[in-house]
Amino acid sequence: MSKTGAEKVSPIQKLMDNPWLLLVLGVVLPTISYTVWGWIELWNLPKALLP
């Protein structure tokens, strides 16, 4: 592989070589998709009417 080729790193590879960015994404994504969205659903739940 030429030197230029060796230096050219794809964005996906850069992501995979950056544990800090992966850490941030790995915390934020499930927290929004699962936790925060779930809490919002609960907060927006209307109170049950007693019979």
Place this chain on the structure above:
Amino acid sequence: MATTVPGTMPIPSRPTRNHPPGEVRTCDTTGLTVCTTADKFVRYHAVSAVVFLAVGGVGAILLALTRWPAVHLLSAEWYYRVLTLHGLNMLIFWILNFEIALLYFLPTALLGTRLYSKALAWVGLALMTVGALLVDYVILVGDADVLMTSYVPLLAHPLFYLGVIVFAVGALVGVGNFFGTLYIAKRDHTYEGSMPLVVFGATAAAIIAVVTLLHGAVTLIPTFLWSIGLMDAPDPGWYRITWWGLGHMSQQVNVCAMVGVWYFLGTLTTGAKPLSESVCRGAFVLYILFINVASAHHILVDPGVGASWKIWNTSYAMYLAVLASMIHGFTVPASVEVAMRKKGYNQGLFGWLINAPWGNPGFSGFFFSLVIFGFGGGITGVVLGTQQINIMAHNTLRIPGHFHVTVVGGTTLAFMAVTYYVVPLVFRKEFYARTLCKIQPWLFAIGITMVGIGMSFAGSYGVPRRTWDAEHAGAAFPVGIDPGAHVMLGLMGIGALIAFTALLLYVGLVVAAVFFGRSNEGTKMQAWHIERDLKESVKREFEHEAGDHHVPGTVVLVGVFLASFVVYYFANWKWLADVWWVR
């Protein structure tokens, strides 16, 4: 100076780049640079893990012999107490201790760096130990019969919640120490280019552990404050969603760590190399981004959240993580097939598999773990996570049937398998009774498979989970269970006896080796099977990817897997269609 072959993993650089004097050695077997400080904490966490495994294992057999109606061993009070003890010791204390051991061992050995902080390692170890002992004590004196989930409004003694919090903080400190180790390895250029795949897998596990432990803190700190009267009880719906961010996500840490161990053992036992570094890393990234949303499986019958939330988190997003598992499920056996074929085991479709080193407990344990996790855990996981099917299976014994083949048949068996290398390489002690060592993974695999099948099919007959008496004796009206369920619960009980025997064997063999085994310092570890030089295979693993992708045997195995998946999936839909008339 580290070197990198294009498109590949780096070779670890010189041993003493950032190690303090006297805190480094070269492994006589693998040639890897070993940080002796990390080594010490790997040993402490591994011993601690095995102790909690033994405690959880005793709980396991007592529970199995209670759920087996023909035996029905424990009283109701002790059943729920032991169920709490079993869950926490097996799912949290055993596994997280072993994972912290892996998080210290893998980066220091494979990146050629020192451990970031000895002080943090001590703090983490102390907190994890104190927290776990506190929890076990409170459970055993009868002040926390709330099961592992401790759903509010069930209330345990404050020390129970405090113990779990202290343990979680300790684990978080250990994970922080891992990230610190990655940082100094990069800073000190102990490696260049991409980190080895196994360390990348450990990084994925550590990232998921951070999310997990943060959810644990958010759930249990207010619950602790409630238990001491400083807060009102948390909302049960909020608690369930947030707690499963700890409860299920912690099992995803296991998945990542287990897959990393598969790659590691594939290399150590057969010289296998990943077919494609990029694809395997991509699969770990999918885990990091998407696997944690699978916690929503536990909330599928909760009324507080809507269908969009449920379907997105258990289907669309979750299937990207399933894709990752299928990638690993293909590349791991395929890399073994390539390695074996290169050695000349080319006969037919499965000559490579038949001639694999089945007498090596590192190999047999790893391969059984792969098969049990894939066929048992993977298929049942996707099916049970389907919202419509889940309504038939929720809170039945099918759920424990699923996670006993993922966490126990998958993760625990993989960790047992790697122990047969950790003890000679890290403790530098040889195992006694090597024939028993070779039998142990077989026995455990057979036993836990029977447990998984027994639980799953008993659950299909409607046997509930977390219930002391499946037959509901004394109920106001007769309930009973199908005779077929009795057969399946019997299968579960016999399987549990076999698995427990194998677990005792494992604990006994490890204790005998660690405390009384012959030292192998200054020599190579005694090989589990006569074949290759480990130093050579580890070196090759760092050199380049496998170039030959001729894997017909693995393709057939994957075809069998997909066919099994399709049959099981549609059988469940058919079953659902038979439950109600839809007009």
